[in-house]
Amino acid sequence: ASAQEIDKTYIIGTDITFAPFEYKDAEGDYKGIDVDLLDAIAKDQGFNYELRPLGFSAALQALETNQVDGMIAGMSITPERQESFDFSEPYFESGVVMAVSKSNDDITSYEDLEGKTVAIKVGTTGAAFAQSIQEEYGFEVNTFEDSANMYEDVQTGNSDAAFEDYPVMAYAIQSGLELKIPTDPEPGDNYGFAVNKEQNAELLEMFNNGLINIRANGTYDDIINSYLGDTT
Ligand code: GLN
Numbered sequence: 001a002s003a004q005e006i007d008k009t010y011i012i013g014t015d016i017t018f019a020p021f022e023y024k025d026a027e028g029d030y031k032g033i034d035v036d037l038l039d040a041i042a043k044d045q046g047f048n049y050e051l052r053p054l055g056f057s058a059a060l061q062a063l064e065t066n067q068v069d070g071m072i073a074g075m076s077i078t079p080e081r082q083e084s085f086d087f088s089e090p091y092f093e094s095g096v097v098m099a100v101s102k103s104n105d106d107i108t109s110y111e112d113l114e115g116k117t118v119a120i121k122v123g124t125t126g127a128a129f130a131q132s133i134q135e136e137y138g139f140e141v142n143t144f145e146d147s148a149n150m151y152e153d154v155q156t157g158n159s160d161a162a163f164e165d166y167p168v169m170a171y172a173i174q175s176g177l178e179l180k181i182p183t184d185p186e187p188g189d190n191y192g193f194a195v196n197k198e199q200n201a202e203l204l205e206m207f208n209n210g211l212i213n214i215r216a217n218g219t220y221d222d223i224i225n226s227y228l229g230d231t232t
Contacts, residue, residue, distance in 0.1 A: 013059030041210030057123035090190035
């Protein structure tokens, strides 16, 4: 890397409430799997960065307009996004899932969404999936900017269901959120670090190289296990 690249501080956009990938702790600091992975990779590769918790759709827009250099936000690698962004190698497997209130025994399948209201989060693959089945199953949607408010709308009964990433919804429920998951997740989703198309190629390369190194030296597993427990 050139001296200029070494001095550069990369601005990285992220989500605001997306535990265990990024969330604010009691001290007001951001922590989570994405936060720790980025930090470990930056240390391994020797680059400087500044994390900007903007919210998911705001971070997407910031990346598209080059206001940030990269994005790590439990962001799914999709063919549509690959037209606008360049992604790293996948670093975590995910999938969209439906969640309903813990006390709701009426919704056990997508068919039961007929005439109901579904909460979705702007710009996400969960929102895209809900919209792709909306006509078939006949429901209304309420849109939210962040996951916490989306869950809240289901908890209060204003919405009947929400669509969210499985690892995030399962973690929230385990942490005490009064929702449940009545169906299997939609498979085939993977998280990647993203840069704007054909921008910051050196940053993307460092991310990929660092990811290989932290997988090899055990840091990756330590980070995952510190949030999700050793399930292997
Ligand atoms: N994985 C989902 C997506 O990429 C949700 C990400 C998020 O809400 N932070 O759209």
